[in-house]
Amino acid sequence: MKKNWKIISILLVLIIGIIAIGAYTFTGGNSGKQTLKIATTTSLEDTGLLEELETVFEKKYPNIDVQFIATGTGQALEYGKKGDVDLVMVHSKKQEEQFVTEGYGTQRYPFAYNYFYIVGPVNDPAKINGTNATTAFKNIHIKGSANPNKVKFTSRGDNSGTNIREITLWNATGADYNTIIRNQTWYLESGKGMGDTLTIADQKSAYSLSDSGTFLAFEGKIKLVPFVTQGKELLNIYSLIPENPQKFPKVNKDAGMKWVDFILSSEGQGIVENYGKDKYGQQLFIPLSGKPEPNK
Amino acid sequence: MNEILNGLIQAIELIVKCDPEVMSITLRTLEITFTSTLIGVLIAIPIGGLIYFKNFTGKRSLVNLIQTLYSLPTVLVGLLVFLLISNEGPLGNFQLLFTPGGMIQGQTILILPIITGFTITGLYGVKSEIKDLALSLGASDFQTIHTLMKEAKYALYAAVILGFGRAISEVGVALMIGGNIRGFTRVITTTMSLETAKGNLELSIALGIILLGISLLINLALNHFQEK
Incomplete structure (x- = not known):
C-alpha cells in the first residue's frame, strides 16, 4: 500500500505537468486561429515595416495570425530547411536560389529592394567618401592595417544576408576573407543583428555595412554617416519564398500564398513604397511592383 | 547622462499610463513563467523528497550532479529543446517550436535542478529526530516526507x-525556442534585448523596472507568509 501511494503520487504529478503543458499550448497557441510563421531578417523587422504589413493583412484575414521570427538570412533559411516555418522573407539571392533548387522552397518572389550602405565615422579616416564599394573596402583594409586604432570595421559576423554580402565585397577586393580579413585586428565581428552592430560601430567609431532601411531607421540615434550608397555591388533585393508543401506537408500553404499575394498586390506594394516616409522622413524600400529585379 | 534620465522618465510614464504593450508583455511573461514554475515545482519537490528519503548507491553523485546543474547554461537548454521539438526532432510532431508551450518546456527543464536540489538541502536541514520520530510513530514513507x-x-x-527568478530572467530559452514573436512569445527579457538593439531605451528601462518590481513583490509576499 505504501509503495502504491508513492507511485500514484508521482504519476499524478507527471500527468498534471503534461496536461498543463498541453493545455497551455492549446489555449495560447491556437484559439481557433491558424498561424502563419515567417522566418525573416532583422533588417525587415527592425524598421517596423513587417508590423505594418501584418496589421493590414490580419484585418483582411482575421482568422490568420501572422508570426515573425526575426533573425539573419542564414538562420532563417536554416529554419526553412527544417520546415519549422511556413515562409521565409530574406535577402541573399544566391542562397535563396539554392534553397529553391534543393526543393525546400517553391519559388522566389522578389518584392522590394534598396541598397546596402557603407557607413562610418564622420571624419572618414579611411577616405572612402565618394568611392565605390570595392575601393572603399580596399581603403579600409589598407588604412586599417596601417593604423588599427583609428580605422576599424564592425561586421555582423552572423551569416546574415548583410554579412554574406560583406564577405563577397571583401573577396572582390582581392583579399581573401577567411585567411586575411577575418584575422585582422581592425576587423570586429559582433555576431548580432543590424541594429546592435550599428550601435557597436558607432561606439567604436568604426565603419560597417548596413542595409539602408535599418540605417535610416537609426539615423539620429547614432553619429555614423553613409559614404557609399549606390552601385550594383550594393543592390539589396528582398524576396519571399514559401516552403515546399511536398517536402513539408504540415506547412500552412494557403496562408503562405495569401501572404505572398498580399505583398505583391498593389495594396501591399503601396505600403512598402510609403513605409517610413512619415516615421523617418524618407522612403526605406523601393517596391518592385511586378517589374523584373533591377541589376544596378 | 541626459539619455539615461530621459529614458527613466519616459519609462515611468509608460508604466504609470499602463501602456498596453508594456502590460501585455508583462502579463505574457508572468503567464509563461508561472506555468513553468508550477510544473517545475510539481515535478521537482516530490523527486527531491524521494531522493532525500531513499538510500541507494550513487546518491551522493546524483546530488552532486543536480547541484552542478544549478548553473545549467540557458542557451544549452535552448539548444537541447530546439533539437527535441524542431520539426525534424523526435517531438517535432507536436509543433511546439516558436510557441509559449515550447518556452515553458525549456524553462521547466532549466529550473528543475535548482528546485530539486534546494528541496533536498532543505530536507537535510530538518533535524533528523523528526524523521525518526515520525517513522517510529508508524508514519508511512509518504506521511514522513510530508x-x-x-x-x-x-x-x-x-x-x-x-x-x-531563474525562469523569469533568462533570455536563452525565450529567444531560441520562443523566437521572440511579437504578441505571442515576446517576453520581458527578449523585448529588452530587442528594443535596446533598436535604440528604444525607454521601453527597455520600463520593462527592467517591472522585472525588478515583480521580484520584489514576490519576495515581499513570501516574507509576509513566513512571518505568519
Whole structure:
C-alpha cells in the first residue's frame, strides 16, 4: 500500500505537468486561429515595416495570425530547411536560389529592394567618401592595417544576408576573407543583428555595412554617416519564398500564398513604397511592383 | 547622462499610463513563467523528497550532479529543446517550436535542478529526530516526507523563488525556442534585448523596472507568509 501511494503520487504529478503543458499550448497557441510563421531578417523587422504589413493583412484575414521570427538570412533559411516555418522573407539571392533548387522552397518572389550602405565615422579616416564599394573596402583594409586604432570595421559576423554580402565585397577586393580579413585586428565581428552592430560601430567609431532601411531607421540615434550608397555591388533585393508543401506537408500553404499575394498586390506594394516616409522622413524600400529585379 | 534620465522618465510614464504593450508583455511573461514554475515545482519537490528519503548507491553523485546543474547554461537548454521539438526532432510532431508551450518546456527543464536540489538541502536541514520520530510513530514513507516538508517549508519557498527568478530572467530559452514573436512569445527579457538593439531605451528601462518590481513583490509576499 505504501509503495502504491508513492507511485500514484508521482504519476499524478507527471500527468498534471503534461496536461498543463498541453493545455497551455492549446489555449495560447491556437484559439481557433491558424498561424502563419515567417522566418525573416532583422533588417525587415527592425524598421517596423513587417508590423505594418501584418496589421493590414490580419484585418483582411482575421482568422490568420501572422508570426515573425526575426533573425539573419542564414538562420532563417536554416529554419526553412527544417520546415519549422511556413515562409521565409530574406535577402541573399544566391542562397535563396539554392534553397529553391534543393526543393525546400517553391519559388522566389522578389518584392522590394534598396541598397546596402557603407557607413562610418564622420571624419572618414579611411577616405572612402565618394568611392565605390570595392575601393572603399580596399581603403579600409589598407588604412586599417596601417593604423588599427583609428580605422576599424564592425561586421555582423552572423551569416546574415548583410554579412554574406560583406564577405563577397571583401573577396572582390582581392583579399581573401577567411585567411586575411577575418584575422585582422581592425576587423570586429559582433555576431548580432543590424541594429546592435550599428550601435557597436558607432561606439567604436568604426565603419560597417548596413542595409539602408535599418540605417535610416537609426539615423539620429547614432553619429555614423553613409559614404557609399549606390552601385550594383550594393543592390539589396528582398524576396519571399514559401516552403515546399511536398517536402513539408504540415506547412500552412494557403496562408503562405495569401501572404505572398498580399505583398505583391498593389495594396501591399503601396505600403512598402510609403513605409517610413512619415516615421523617418524618407522612403526605406523601393517596391518592385511586378517589374523584373533591377541589376544596378 | 541626459539619455539615461530621459529614458527613466519616459519609462515611468509608460508604466504609470499602463501602456498596453508594456502590460501585455508583462502579463505574457508572468503567464509563461508561472506555468513553468508550477510544473517545475510539481515535478521537482516530490523527486527531491524521494531522493532525500531513499538510500541507494550513487546518491551522493546524483546530488552532486543536480547541484552542478544549478548553473545549467540557458542557451544549452535552448539548444537541447530546439533539437527535441524542431520539426525534424523526435517531438517535432507536436509543433511546439516558436510557441509559449515550447518556452515553458525549456524553462521547466532549466529550473528543475535548482528546485530539486534546494528541496533536498532543505530536507537535510530538518533535524533528523523528526524523521525518526515520525517513522517510529508508524508514519508511512509518504506521511514522513510530508511531515518533513512541512518542517522545511521555508527552504522550499526559497527553492520556488529561486526557480521562478531563474525562469523569469533568462533570455536563452525565450529567444531560441520562443523566437521572440511579437504578441505571442515576446517576453520581458527578449523585448529588452530587442528594443535596446533598436535604440528604444525607454521601453527597455520600463520593462527592467517591472522585472525588478515583480521580484520584489514576490519576495515581499513570501516574507509576509513566513512571518505568519
